[in-house]
Amino acid sequence: MEEVYKIKKATYHLWTFTVSKLISTFGAQVYSFAISFYILQMTGSATSFATNLICSILPRTLISPFTGYAADRYSRKKIVIIAQIGTTLAIGGLLIIILSSGLSLGAIYATTCILSITSTFSGVTFTSSITGLVDKERIQRAMSLNQMSISFASIGSPAVGGLLYGTVSMPVFLILYMAASSIAVILESTMNFNLFANRKKDDNAEQKESMWQSMRAGIHYLKLQPIVMSMIWIGLLVNFLFGAFEVGYSFILIEKLKMSSIHFGLTEGAFAFGMLLLSIYLTVRKEVRFPFLLSKRGIIGMGITMAGVGFPLLVSLSYNIVFAYYMFIMFGFGLLVIIVNTPLQVMMQKLIDDDFKGRVFSILETMAMALMPLGMVIYGFMYDIFPAQWILFLSSALLIGVVLFLARPSVIRQVHPELRGVKGVKNHTESFS
Template sequence: MDNSNMLKKATYHLWTFTISKLIASFGSQVYSFAISFYILQATGSAKSFALNLICNVLPRTIAAPFAGYIIDKYPRKRIVIISQIATTLAIGGLLAVSVTSGLSLTAIYITSCILSLTSMFSSVAFTSSITGLVDEARIQKAMSLNQMSISFAAIASPAVGGLLYGVISMPLFLIFYMAASAVAIVLDATMNFTLFAAQKAETVESAKESMWQGMKAGVSYLKLQPMLMTIIWIALLVNFLFSAYQVGYSFILIEKLKMVSQHFGFTEGAFAIGMLLLSIYLSVRKEIKFPLLVSKRGIILMAAIMGGTTLPLLFTMSYNIMFGYYILLELGLGACIVFVNTPTQVMMQKQIADEFKGRVFSLIETVAMALSPLGMVLYGFLYDVFPAEWVLLLSSGLCVGVVLAMLRPSVIRKVHPELTEEKISKTNKYIKQKGVI
């Protein structure tokens, strides 16, 4: 295939990938909304609702390291399509149960576990295939469009789910989700996942490699990549510290400030809008030159926003000003998360060897989620014992300290040596201009 045809095919991939992710994400989130409402209405139990959340997270976290090995060993297109087919069949099974004997919590929990696994396999396989689907110049655009589709689904799905939930039956919800999943399968089947991937002959050793050996090889590869190890440690610690925000935000707005539930929903919607706007911006601008430096600044800004959440507790505000303030904070936080994640992901796409991408991305996902449940339990206890403002301010300060220590100037210069060259060039240019004047 000549270069112009490859670029045309890459453009097709770019938009087909985005549409497929949008349809799958939208269907998944509308389903999650409807199932959550159903569980709460049917049982009135927060424990039953929380158990469904655990079924969505725990299988994914446990299976991620094994998934990485499978994704690196077998064709990624096949994994994406099988995962989507499994999603469709799981929803079909739940539909059959609901029609024949009525929905049960056991059937919902089993389905949630299956969907957690299939979405993880599909997500990591797609992420690992970006450099095979599109040309190098448009990797940032692809990552931004991916984030944009997820953000748009996050904004629209609660509104659509809320609109439809009282109008149509649960079996009809499940049929809509199955239809969306089937469309995603068809779109995924039309893409060439190895269009730009380097073709490597499989050695006899790698063919005979056991799963345990493959996972060890992935960890060994990571140990030889100081930049990736730094990113993993930052993800682990920052996600843990941001549990303070995840727990504290709802606690402060609902319990302390008595915000109306509708207004609270608007502030959470602003978060998704912030992510969407930044994703659109990054999809049309040129690639960010120093991603790790941008991520450092973005995390510091996120920590400042976390600390800023406490302002209405420290200073008296009118209700409307407080509401507007939290809208702005959530817009800013959503934008910052995309600003941190997208450039870092683009850098990793280019630097991680293709045969290790599945293992590396799945390991990063596992690590990023590993301490979050512990963080939520710990901060839930701390908010009961200490004033909320001090818990958040201390966590914000620790977050800034972690980033400044782990992304100190010497580390940034090691990853981006051209940054030093650019500074020297600018200094010389300034001296030259001063000399002419």
């Protein structure tokens, strides 16, 4: 009887988790769109716009290690709810300032910093709680629904943000955001974060262990998990090398190929649509048998796609063909991102102990956030000096080389022992149908 109750509750969690994530992600992206538009319209300054971006990225990078410690030591349900309440109060504070003295850049920057901190606490803690909210058989579905929420928000938020910004005042917009955030708080308060959790609590040990000792314990735990470390190194290097794509894609389409803003937006929409489509598919299909092997092949596909971004610079094509080509490239890239991310996320959820999930995921996020701006800065300088297509071709080759080395057949067999008897892992076919 208890097992039936748990399964029903897990099904409830799947949908409350999805709706809550959709509200928070959609709201944050619509807010970001509207505030960015407001800053540029009010000041016309790229520096002011960039400062707001820094207020979003820097606090997230600095606070991530502490969020992992908190997620592993304290009640994850309380952290998620408090973080969402913090989001609601921050928006409420900005609303009060607007009504009393008008909107200022200082108030926007302060609100962006607070929202960055609360979203980091909520994001890391929610990710650490997946295995406590749903049964093991549906972890892939939960991760796919999470990706689906992000993809849907990416597609819809610019349209909704533009519509709201043009039709309602900023106070009305903030009130709508507060209402949505309050609904998310109510949904999260009905969830049981310990339904399937396997956390080994030792109150005496917790009292003796300081925050720094706890964080060191998380790093020590990672060192003892070679499979997880392999996945993390692959993720970090891929993240860094994809700075070539992040910077180069916009540079090539806007600066080199002179694509219109409408068509450029449609190509980015194709990327989000590809992510959404495959996320929906993964919610209904059975769990991937060999996730590490599939992700390896997906990353190789991403490397080839990245090189393909520079191809139109080598040949003369009509504007319409170039537009159609990049629509296809970005749609395929969106599919590949989900093929790579979702199976790896499911695998990490199952491999990492519940007591260390928060610290491991926060360490991963901190390193990724640190490497992302570094990659963008380095590639930004390179695109000003070298031909764009050759930067993409070289980065693509490095990416494929890194993956072939770090995910070589011997590592694949270590991750998936059932493939040890298979002759030639590289020729083994992963069913994705």
